[in-house]
Amino acid sequence: xxxxxxxxxxxxxxxxxxxxxxxxxxxxxxxxxxxxxxxxxxxxxxxxxxxxxxxxxxxxxxxxxxxxxxxxxxxxxxxxxxxxxxxxxxxxxxxxxxxxxxxxxxxxxxxxxxxxxxxxxxxxxxxxxxxxxxxxxxxxxxxxxxxxxxxx
Numbered sequence: 001x002x003x004x005x006x007x008x009x010x011x012x013x014x015x016x017x018x019x020x021x022x023x024x025x026x027x028x029x030x031x032x033x034x035x036x037x038x039x040x041x042x043x044x045x046x047x048x049x050x051x052x053x054x055x056x057x058x059x060x061x062x063x064x065x066x067x068x069x070x071x072x073x074x075x076x077x078x079x080x081x082x083x084x085x086x087x088x089x090x091x092x093x094x095x096x097x098x099x100x101x102x103x104x105x106x107x108x109x110x111x112x113x114x115x116x117x118x119x120x121x122x123x124x125x126x127x128x129x130x131x132x133x134x135x136x137x138x139x140x141x142x143x144x145x146x147x148x149x150x151x152x
Contacts, residue, residue, distance in 0.1 A: 003069060004069035004070050004073070004137075004140065007133070007134065007137045008137065008140065008141050008144055010127065011127050011134060011137050011138070011141045012141065014122070014124050014125075014126075014127050015122065015141075016122065017118070017121055017122045017123075019118060019121050020118035020119060020121050020122040021118075022118075023114045023115065023117065023118035024115070024118060024138065024141075024142065025142060026111075026114065027111040027112070027114040027115045027118070028115075028138045028139055028142055029084075029139070029142070030107055030108075030110075030111040031108060031111045031112065031115070031138075032084060032139050033084050033087065033088065033104070033107075034104040034105070034107050034108035034111065035108075036055050036059065036081075036084050036085060036088050037055075037088045037091065037092075037100055037101075037103070037104035038101060038104045038105065038108070039054050039055035039058055040052045040054075040055045040088045040089070040092055040097075040100065041092070041097040041098075041100055041101040041104070042054045042055075043097075051089075051092055051097065052085070052088070052089060052092070055085065055088070056085065059081050059085060062077075062081065062136065063077065063078050063081060065136060066078075066136070066140060069140075070140075072147070072152070073140050073143060073144060073147075076143050076147055076152075077139065077140065077143055080139070080143060088100075091103075
């Protein structure tokens with residue numbers, strides 16, 4: 001986990017201001033859900049799968065990345081990703097693909113604005129601008145803090 005731990009430490013260094021941290025606790029999970037929801041609405045030919053097929057495929061790859069770096073975080077993130085996928089499936093059934101896509105796109109834009117406001121307050125550039133893998137580190141950083149808080 002040293003590579004991931006180095007990234008978590010670097011991410012922490014870029015997120016010291018309490019307002020920026022609060023905005024990340026709100027916006028990172030929303031952005032993650034939006035990414036899942038937007039992928040969920042990509043049409044799937046009936047011969048190869050059902051709605052959510054593309055999203056689940058990407059989530060498997062994302063989980064594999066986390067698991068490779070940390071079984072502790074990978075296992076916890078698997079639970080979080082599965083919960084977000086379930087929420088997305090329920091929203092898809094209730095709203096349909098068009099409304100879900102619009103909702104997710106709107107929340108995505110607002111959440112990213114929140115992220116950039118937090119970084120403006122922090123006075124530091126977002127970590128992912130130096131390395132795109134930090135887009136995966138953000139959710140792990142939050143979950144790592146949560147797991148440590150509860151003693152796991």
